[in-house]
Amino acid sequence: MARKKLAPARARAPEIHARLVKRYPDAHCALDHEGAFQLLSATILSAQCTDKRVNIVTPALFARYPDPLALSAAKLEDVEDVIRTTGFFRAKSKSLVGMATALVERHGGEVPREMDALTSLPGVGRKTANVVLGNAFGIDEGVVVDTHVSRVSQRLALTKHEDPVKIEKDLVKLFPREQWTMLSHLFIEHGRQVCIARTPRCGECVLVDLCPSARV
Template structure:
């Protein structure tokens, strides 16, 4: 049986209060200057660090400026331009194909609905949520990346395993006004303290709220199995 909803809502309120205190300037870490650059950057960030993406897009956004530039790009050349990015061959295909669709179907504009964004090749709900939130100021969900998934489960806020189910769970218990910032705060905390393999529980502002804390638990945080 899972934790009652009221208990989880109280926990979320306490967690958010502390994280807002700890990370007052938490925000998206990808560099972009318009909606198209945001979409490209988020597409590239899948299974790749934001730091690496920012390094690559510094030159990429100089070479490719418009939707037409990407739609007409030589896919092999674009892939070579992205060669330090994880899965650069697939992502080059996604970008070219998506740019062509934006020209053909959306007047060369980045779509502003979840349904339309997720029609673009290589764009799932997580990417679409980021683009809606930071490109169109539309917040209709919670971006569930690896940090959000990991920390939400460690804290017992959700017991779900897939991003789609985790997002649905979070949308029921996280105040809607906090949906966007929830992600940024959890990413900041995941990078600084609650890392995947060696979380620093002794220096964690959430330690006393966390049922997975190593300070009073023999549970392996990553797998849920006992320490060997």
């Protein structure tokens, strides 16, 4: 069975975006939050953890530590008890308290809006910084590349890389800046519902004819 040769990524990208927008018109940040500080905290917790699980623990976290000053003064053990079920709880607790302390000491208790300042915070890498910039501040600084975005991009052959930074470089060249933040939500939603890691549901995928990995 001859597989139809697909167009290069550059030619498929606009159609991929259009179909996903139509398929997931309500795509949005799945981490419950109010404001940059809460989103920053929730995103630190999201490492190797489902957003659903993060949303279970954050209400208690935000109630107990409503602002950077309160979180900076928290005892690590108390934070660990609240966030334990999200995994990596010792490292995440240190990151949260360290992040809050850095906000108080270096940024007047506010979340900075610059990539360099954000990634200088404890426990904050490029992925987390992109989440905050895009969703709390409305700045399309880059594309959030999490496990879903990585997998979907590879299956669609929009990148040949596995390194998230290299994947992001490929994606920002394929899609216009004003689409970057929403693109992440679209890929994440598609990755969760259809382009699932173990058993992708290619039979119900709106991108089958644009995907070299499709198995129907």
